[in-house]
Amino acid sequence: MAKLEVVVFPDDRLRRHCRPLKAEEIDDKLRTLCADMLETMYADEGIGLAAPQVGLSIRLVVIDIPDEDGSQGKNPLVLINPEIVRHEGTVPSTEGCLSVPDYTAEIERFETVTVKALDQYGREFTLDADGLLAICLQHELDHLDGKLFIDKLSMLKRNMLKKRYLKLKKEAQHAAAEAE
Numbered sequence: 259m260a261k262l263e264v265v266v267f268p269d270d271r272l273r274r275h276c277r278p279l280k281a282e283e284i285d286d287k288l289r290t291l292c293a294d295m296l297e298t299m300y301a302d303e304g305i306g307l308a309a310p311q312v313g314l315s316i317r318l319v320v321i322d323i324p325d326e327d328g329s330q331g332k333n334p335l336v337l338i339n340p341e342i343v344r345h346e347g348t349v350p351s352t353e354g355c356l357s358v359p360d361y362t363a364e365i366e367r368f369e370t371v372t373v374k375a376l377d378q379y380g381r382e383f384t385l386d387a388d389g390l391l392a393i394c395l396q397h398e399l400d401h402l403d404g405k406l407f408i409d410k411l412s413m414l415k416r417n418m419l420k421k422r423y424l425k426l427k428k429e430a431q432h433a434a435a436e437a438e
Contacts, residue, residue: 262298262312273404284380308401319398340375365410
């Protein structure tokens, strides 16, 4: 397994609509990618990671909601070509994102969702979810359509955040150039 580089906002790769995977693409190479994505997510202390966050425009998500004791690695979930087929209610959600580091915001999400997807072996399954799992599923599936949780914020807040990240990126590039 290998830790992958996480793409950070405002990178354009986060704004692409991802293509579905074909049956013949669900192979050992894809299963290795799933394992690498899980390793990356755990290393960065996330609970979900979508393929666009590692620079790939495919409809693939990995999730692992922590147990009550906060431990992860026991409930990994791989979703290929996932889609929400039912939703109910709304609930406030305080969210962050590995691709939008050091920022959280409260937004609205569906309270419950039903998701249809394929697993890493190409088997179809349906998952009913509420609570943190429902929120995480919605967050990660948004990535597959080029959406970020910050898109639910006001235009003013989004623009301020983008300026902040562009400034940080520029400072990091300047520091790297000086170190050479």
